[in-house]
Amino acid sequence: MNVNRAGNFLARTRITVPYVVKVVQNGKERAMKGTLEPTARGGDCNVCHSTKRGGRARKNRRPVMIDLARLVYVAIMRSWLVSALPRLAAVAVLACVAGGCTRVMPYERGTLARPTMAPGSLAGPGEEHLYDVHEGATGGGTAGGGGCGCN
Amino acid sequence: MQLSPRGAIVIVALVSLGWVSPAAAEGTTTTRVKTEVSAYQDTVAVSVLTPAASATVESPTAGWNATGHYLVDVVSAASPDIVSTASPRWTEVRQAGGISAGYKPGSFGVQGSGNVSYTNDYLSLTGGARLLLDADEKHLTLFAGYYFGHDVIGRTDTPFSVFSRTLDTHSINVGFTRIINKSTLVGVSADVILERGDQSKPYRYVPIFAPGVAATIARGASPDVISSSRIAARPLEQLPLARERYALTGRILNHGSVGTLRVEERLYADTWGLFGSTTDARFYFDVGRRLEIGPHARFHAQNAVSFWQRAYSANGAGDIPALRTGDRELGALLTAGGGLGLRWQIGPASDPQSLALTFGADGYYTSFADAIYVTDRLTVFSALGLEATF
Numbered sequence: 001m002n003v004n005r006a007g008n009f010l011a012r013t014r015i016t017v018p019y020v021v022k023v024v025q026n027g028k029e030r031a032m033k034g035t036l037e038p039t040a041r042g043g044d045c046n047v048c049h050s051t052k053r054g055g056r057a058r059k060n061r062r063p064v065m066i067d068l069a070r071l072v073y074v075a076i077m078r079s080w081l082v083s084a085l086p087r088l089a090a091v092a093v094l095a096c097v098a099g100g101c102t103r104v105m106p107y108e109r110g111t112l113a114r115p116t117m118a119p120g121s122l123a124g125p126g127e128e129h130l131y132d133v134h135e136g137a138t139g140g141g142t143a144g145g146g147g148c149g150c151n
Numbered sequence: 152m153q154l155s156p157r158g159a160i161v162i163v164a165l166v167s168l169g170w171v172s173p174a175a176a177e178g179t180t181t182t183r184v185k186t187e188v189s190a191y192q193d194t195v196a197v198s199v200l201t202p203a204a205s206a207t208v209e210s211p212t213a214g215w216n217a218t219g220h221y222l223v224d225v226v227s228a229a230s231p232d233i234v235s236t237a238s239p240r241w242t243e244v245r246q247a248g249g250i251s252a253g254y255k256p257g258s259f260g261v262q263g264s265g266n267v268s269y270t271n272d273y274l275s276l277t278g279g280a281r282l283l284l285d286a287d288e289k290h291l292t293l294f295a296g297y298y299f300g301h302d303v304i305g306r307t308d309t310p311f312s313v314f315s316r317t318l319d320t321h322s323i324n325v326g327f328t329r330i331i332n333k334s335t336l337v338g339v340s341a342d343v344i345l346e347r348g349d350q351s352k353p354y355r356y357v358p359i360f361a362p363g364v365a366a367t368i369a370r371g372a373s374p375d376v377i378s379s380s381r382i383a384a385r386p387l388e389q390l391p392l393a394r395e396r397y398a399l400t401g402r403i404l405n406h407g408s409v410g411t412l413r414v415e416e417r418l419y420a421d422t423w424g425l426f427g428s429t430t431d432a433r434f435y436f437d438v439g440r441r442l443e444i445g446p447h448a449r450f451h452a453q454n455a456v457s458f459w460q461r462a463y464s465a466n467g468a469g470d471i472p473a474l475r476t477g478d479r480e481l482g483a484l485l486t487a488g489g490g491l492g493l494r495w496q497i498g499p500a501s502d503p504q505s506l507a508l509t510f511g512a513d514g515y516y517t518s519f520a521d522a523i524y525v526t527d528r529l530t531v532f533s534a535l536g537l538e539a540t541f
Contacts (some may be wrong), residue, residue: 139398145292
């Protein structure tokens with residue numbers, strides 16, 4: 001399987017388990033020892049090859065200072081919200097939008113890649129036309145982003 | 152050689168569908184072909200049957216996609232507006248097609264599209280592109296787009312060279328989508344749409360009443376009452392020649408333990424004085440491995456444009472209001488409704504998602520606050536589709 005710059009690949013064919021994994025690049029090969037098969041945690045490469053277990057992905061982690069700043073920010077927000085939750089709900093939403101609430105790693109985006117999580121309209125052509133004709137308003141149908149972030 | 156609009160639509164659709172085969176053979180792409188037939192019926196004697204087909208081929212890992220779509224609208228109408236002008240029921244066929252393609256190899260990408268829509272008396276051409284930029288480790292996507300539309304408005308069985316008006320549309324769309332956590336994202340988009348040209352309907356006659364009579368015309372007055380009360384002058388609709396439309400839309404999507412909830416709110420305003428609010432909520436949840444159910448609700452409210460009058464008044468043909476309309480969708484209205492969507496995966500056990508049947512049925516109730524002929528409308532819309540992915 002060929003991978004893109006982000007290391008992701010697409011395959012619709014079923015993979016027979018157990019399977020053998022090796023990486024081939026510039027004529028060199030590096031193979032994992034033994035065979036692999038899905039466990040209760042799944043069969044994704046990233047179950048093991050992630051920041052939670054160390055390894056190469058750690059290089060992509062954000063600097064520690066940013067994590068510390070985020071912890072302080074979350075602590076302040078938490079105490080603030082406890083005392084004034086109703087009034088600050090809208091502010092919290094805006095803060096999430098501006099700064100991000102949680103870092104979502106590429107291997108955690110399976111849910112975001114679901115078709116029902118596509119940020120654009122899910123209405124079919126007939127339904128879209130119905131709204132165009134029935135409502136004096138228009139706009140809001142286009143969007144982008146979300147998804148698996150595969151590349 | 153001259154190419155007719157109908158020919159252009161067919162060629163666009165064939166090229167798009169034909170493009171699928173070689174791309175799919177590479178094995179790193181996903182190809183999705185979908186057909187859908189939808190039907191519309193309402194209580195003001197309008198029915199629409201719409202067969203549609205689309206094909207998409209994409210490579211999520213390489214970051215490119217291409218889509219072609221084609222549909223036919225068969226519209227049949229005998230609404231009170233038509234009856235009031237002693238016109239018979241009419242049937243119209245609209246054909247529409249388009250292509251869309253995008254390339255986003257990394258954090259920056261572009262998505263372009265072109266669409267054609269044609270009926271005997273209306274030609275619409277639209278094209279444009281949208282730029283996308285991923286930021287903050289793909290947690291934030293910014294987008295901005297521009298689309299240009301050129302419509303030619305004519306009359307049935309009359310060549311555009313004999314009678315036609317043009318309407319140009321410039322649409323600007325900017326916004327962002329933000330990933331909040333691994334199961335939630337929010338999006339905000341803003342639209343500015345500039346319309347230039349005369350979009351008045353060349354068939355829509357507006358009844359005019361003597362000044363003392365206009366005030367007596369009740370909401371929902373029947374065609375008989377209108378015919379017996381109006382003055383002889385019966386001008387065509389005349390709308391302003393320019394319109395600026397603004398929309399601000401926010402949406403939040405969350406996938407929880409039960410299913411996916413999508414809530415969208417759109418606020419709208421334009422220079423004709425129309426303000427509107429549209430709320431749309433959908434919830435998708437799985438029933439077993441192969442069936443997905445999606446209840447849906449939508450609510451829309453708007454006021455009337457500034458030049459709206461239920462009954463326009465004039466002493467005669469000499470002082471008819473310069474701006475006048477009989478378009479109920481430009482008046483104050485409330486629409487509430489919803490329905491249910493189903494997606495049944497009928498593919499083989501090894502790949503159930505490869506083939507799916509889709510079905511949706513929606514009902515809407517619209518109350519027209521200040522219109523003649525009708526006070527409300529019930530609408531039923533259904534769609535049946537088949538989708539194959541390989």
